[in-house]
Amino acid sequence: MIQAKAYANHSPTDLLKPFVINRRSPKPNDIVIEIAYCGICHSDIHTARGEWGPTAYPFVPGHEIVGKVIEVGKKVKRFKRGDLAGVGCFVDSCGKCANCKSNEQQFCDHTAFTYNSTELDKVTPTYGGYSSHITIKDQYAYKIKKGLPLDRVAPLLCAGITTYSPLKRFKTKKGSKVGVVGLGGLGHMAVKIAKAMGAEVTVFSTSPGKEQDAKKLGAKNFILTSNPDNFVPYEGKLDLIIDTVSAQHDFSLYMSTLKKAGTHVLVGASPEPNHVEAMALIFGRKSLTGSLIGGLKETQEMLDFCAKKKVLADIELVPASRINEAYDRTVRGQVKYRFVIDAKTL
Ligand code: NAP
Ligand code: ZN
Numbered sequence: 377m378i379q380a381k382a383y384a385n386h387s388p389t390d391l392l393k394p395f396v397i398n399r400r401s402p403k404p405n406d407i408v409i410e411i412a413y414c415g416i417c418h419s420d421i422h423t424a425r426g427e428w429g430p431t432a433y434p435f436v437p438g439h440e441i442v443g444k445v446i447e448v449g450k451k452v453k454r455f456k457r458g459d460l461a462g463v464g465c466f467v468d469s470c471g472k473c474a475n476c477k478s479n480e481q482q483f484c485d486h487t488a489f490t491y492n493s494t495e496l497d498k499v500t501p502t503y504g505g506y507s508s509h510i511t512i513k514d515q516y517a518y519k520i521k522k523g524l525p526l527d528r529v530a531p532l533l534c535a536g537i538t539t540y541s542p543l544k545r546f547k548t549k550k551g552s553k554v555g556v557v558g559l560g561g562l563g564h565m566a567v568k569i570a571k572a573m574g575a576e577v578t579v580f581s582t583s584p585g586k587e588q589d590a591k592k593l594g595a596k597n598f599i600l601t602s603n604p605d606n607f608v609p610y611e612g613k614l615d616l617i618i619d620t621v622s623a624q625h626d627f628s629l630y631m632s633t634l635k636k637a638g639t640h641v642l643v644g645a646s647p648e649p650n651h652v653e654a655m656a657l658i659f660g661r662k663s664l665t666g667s668l669i670g671g672l673k674e675t676q677e678m679l680d681f682c683a684k685k686k687v688l689a690d691i692e693l694v695p696a697s698r699i700n701e702a703y704d705r706t707v708r709g710q711v712k713y714r715f716v717i718d719a720k721t722l
């Protein structure tokens with residue numbers, strides 16, 4: 377057993393506080409990672425606060441994990457001591473079902489998610505990356521290239537793959553017109569990745585103060601959503617919308633900016649039901665769909681794409697003692713654009 381320092385909360389209204397967890401000693405196919413940084417995803421907050429349904433407490437959040445491999449099991453070939461490794465939103469899956477075989481482990485019937493889940497034994501709780509160490513089967517960890525600022529790589533493990541996957545699935549390429557709704561952690565990665573794929577990007581935001589940043593991140597257009605008139609010049613212009621909003625909203629106006637047969641993809645997972653007018657889909661035969669992170673192969677592909685294109689997250693590095701403050705600022709839309717925890721401070 378490895379005793380790891382962590383941060384956890386114990387009820388939906390509890391703050392996150394120091395906590396000690398046990399990580400398993402490495403089995404033949406495991407590696408042990410000394411965590412350097414972990415991003416703060418809004419999903420961590422939804423789960424810590426029980427907004428998506430019951431959470432298994434004590435809860436240790438974090439699924440944007442990067443660090444150094446400090447131990448390797450006897451059978452591990454992909455990693456050696458001293459390598460850099462990343463862990464995303466799941467740590468295991470059955471490996472046998474159709475979804476595992478098609479490299480979409482996130483949809484496996486038995487996925488062991490990185491937190492608020494159990495290992496495949498259905499008993500052992502999983503704890504996330506707000507911790508000093510993690511033990512994981514080497515096949516479920518990602519290779520991270522040396523020479524990159526690791527703290528800015530961490531958010532790729534969730535915010536990066538969650539936006540890369542639908543951008544790629546809907547064939548974003550040079551000249552594609554992509555809308556991004558919400559400029560937070562996922563939204564700012566969507567802007568950067570869509571731009572790196574060659575798209576012209578339009579940001580929809582509730583925050584007037586984010587216009588300059590949106591343009592610096594690579595967006596061509598900025599629509600302040602508080603005034604419906606601002607949508608009118610963009611009607612029928614976009615191929616694809618990536619909607620990253622974390623709270624209840626109405627999709628209809630956004631969908632008016634799609635071309636015929638355009639697609640609005642939800643990645644934001646508002647705990648409350650949302651609203652959409654039937655006519656927003658019927659006229660123009662538009663589609664509304666969703667997307668969940670990405671599988672092992674696609675996540676590694678995204679990391680390699682981002683390394684090649686020099687796409688990194690814009691972050692604010694915080695010590696563990698400021699996690700609760702970072703949560704509140706994220707909920708208020710005041711994150712620029714991802715909080716990342718320095719694991720040394722746990
Ligand atoms: P975030 O950093 O808090 O960003 C969300 C952004 O949405 C905010 O910055 C804000 O942008 C906008 N927003 C917030 N409240 C709003 C409201 N009431 N109406 C309209 N816009 C609002 O969160 P995140 O970490 O990017 O995560 C976003 C969502 O994606 C969360 O629900 C998270 O759980 C989910 N998620 C899903 C997946 C998946 O696989 N599908 C993966 C990761 C995260 P503006 O200030 O620009 O308006
Ligand atoms: Zn996440």
Ligand code: ZN
Pocket residue numbers: 469470471472473474475476477484485486
């Ligand atoms: Zn499976």
